[in-house]
Amino acid sequence: MAASSLKPVDRVEILSLQDNYIEMTATDNSAVVTRAIPLQDGCFRLSVLAEHGFAAVVKTGVNGGTNTMLFDFGFSENGAAYNAKILGVDMGAVEAVALSHGHNDHTGGFDRLTALLGKRDIPFFVHPRVFRKPRYLKVPVRDMKIHFSPLTREQIAAAGLKLVETSEPTTFLNDTVLFLGEIPHRTDFEKGFPIAHYQEDGEEKWDPIEDDTSVVMHLKGKGLVILSGCAHAGIVNTVNYAREVTGVDKVHAVMGGFHLSGIYFEGIIDRTVEELKKIDPDYVIPCHCTGRNAIMAFERALPGKFILNMAGTKLTFTA
Numbered sequence: 181m182a183a184s185s186l187k188p189v190d191r192v193e194i195l196s197l198q199d200n201y202i203e204m205t206a207t208d209n210s211a212v213v214t215r216a217i218p219l220q221d222g223c224f225r226l227s228v229l230a231e232h233g234f235a236a237v238v239k240t241g242v243n244g245g246t247n248t249m250l251f252d253f254g255f256s257e258n259g260a261a262y263n264a265k266i267l268g269v270d271m272g273a274v275e276a277v278a279l280s281h282g283h284n285d286h287t288g289g290f291d292r293l294t295a296l297l298g299k300r301d302i303p304f305f306v307h308p309r310v311f312r313k314p315r316y317l318k319v320p321v322r323d324m325k326i327h328f329s330p331l332t333r334e335q336i337a338a339a340g341l342k343l344v345e346t347s348e349p350t351t352f353l354n355d356t357v358l359f360l361g362e363i364p365h366r367t368d369f370e371k372g373f374p375i376a377h378y379q380e381d382g383e384e385k386w387d388p389i390e391d392d393t394s395v396v397m398h399l400k401g402k403g404l405v406i407l408s409g410c411a412h413a414g415i416v417n418t419v420n421y422a423r424e425v426t427g428v429d430k431v432h433a434v435m436g437g438f439h440l441s442g443i444y445f446e447g448i449i450d451r452t453v454e455e456l457k458k459i460d461p462d463y464v465i466p467c468h469c470t471g472r473n474a475i476m477a478f479e480r481a482l483p484g485k486f487i488l489n490m491a492g493t494k495l496t497f498t499a
Contacts (some may be wrong), residue, residue: 186426187355188400188499191241194407194435195494197263198254198289200468202230202491212463216492218266226266228492233285234409234437234468235260235293237269240356240397247353249276250297251395252409254289261292267492271296276303276353277341280409280436281392282310282330285468290331291339299340303352305359306331307391308345315378315387325377347390349425358396363413363421367455369448370414373439389413396422399432400499402462408436410469415439416455433463433497435489441471449474453481463497465489 204227206215218226233255240247250271254260264271274297280286310331317326336343344350347362365372365388376387392412397405406422408415415438423429434456440449452474456464465487466475479486487495 184349184358184426185351185355186358186396186398187242188398189240189242189356190400190499191239192397192399192405192497193239193241193494195237195267195269196467196489196491197235197237197260197267197269198231198233199489199491199493200230200232201489202228206490212495212497213487214494214496215490216267218492228263228266229259230491231255231259232468233259233288234280235286235289236407237274238357238395238397238407240353242356247275247356248273249278249353249357250274250293251278251407252280252286253293255285256288258289258292260289261296263492264293264296272298274302276305276357278305278359278395279310279331280394281307281389281412282312282315282328283410284328286409287331290335294339294341297339301340301342303344304336304341305344305346305350305352307347307362307393309391312378312387312391315376317375318377319375356397358422358426360394360396360418360422360425362390363393363418365413365417366420367414367416369451370417373412374444394418394422394436396426398426398428399497402497402499403430403432404428405433405497406431406435408438410437410439412439416452416459419456419459431459431461433465434461435463435465435467435495437467437469438474439469440474441469446471446473449477453477457481461485463487465495
């Protein structure tokens with residue numbers, strides 16, 4: 181595939197409005213890592229809220245200018261919006277929004293978080309399969325089904341966002357961010373979520389979660405910064421597709437959910453770690469759905485490259 185129109189940037193900043201871990205006593209701030217310490221009058225007054233889900237504000241910087249986008253919305257109704265307020269995030273600066281996929285741990289906070297944006301007709305990038313329903317996890321216990329509550333086009337219109345549906349790689353935010361679109365499944369071990377299903381015309385089908393995607397930035401001289409939601413397509417598939425689409429082989433940072441938690445995925449932890457080691461990113465930052473065992477495996481295998489993410493953490497990558 182030909183290289184995209186993605187422009188190299190001088191700076192990428194990712195502030196996690198929601199992730200499933202928080203440690204208010206962390207003291208590992210650096211040029212890259214800034215931990216959240218919400219203080220009022222010199223005292224701890226408010227804690228950042230952690231939950232299973234993800235949302236982030238992403239900023240790109242070029243020639244002294246800054247562009248800002250929102251990626252995902254977290255799980256609960258209030259969590260990400262609450263964190264945005266206590267962290268002092270200027271949500272009015274957001275110029276575009278993108279959704280990684282249509283599961284509740286990425287859409288649950290949509291109404292409260294978009295309310296902070298104001299109705300400004302800003303573009304909202306999604307894969308068309310985000311609206312597929314009904315979708316559910318078919319758990320092999322008493323034939324239990326756990327249903328997802330997807331966003332609706334009516335919700336999006338009510339929020340004042342301008343819906344952009346695309347399955348193709350698409351640049352936005354002045355061509356500083358790439359919405360990766362539908363990710364091909366090419367590895368022999370990243371096979372998707374076996375218990376995910378949907379119904380179509382009364383027939384139950386396995387859900388390949390085609391709407392799963394990521395956003396990609398190109399940091400000048402250092403390589404790609406890839407931010408996934410859950411990486412249901414597989415994080416190795418995701419990274420390799422980002423390299424293919426952009427024509428940039430070097431990867432500076434891989435961040436986001438890698439979906440390696442639980443009995444269906446822990447068997448591919450070692451292979452995933454080994455494949456990412458071959459890609460050799462400068463930083464690996466696994467987030468909410470990666471799972472404790474996988475996160476520890478990455479930390480052991482890549483101690484100089486591993487960053488533990490938290491709700492409220494800001495990561496700054498500079499050229």
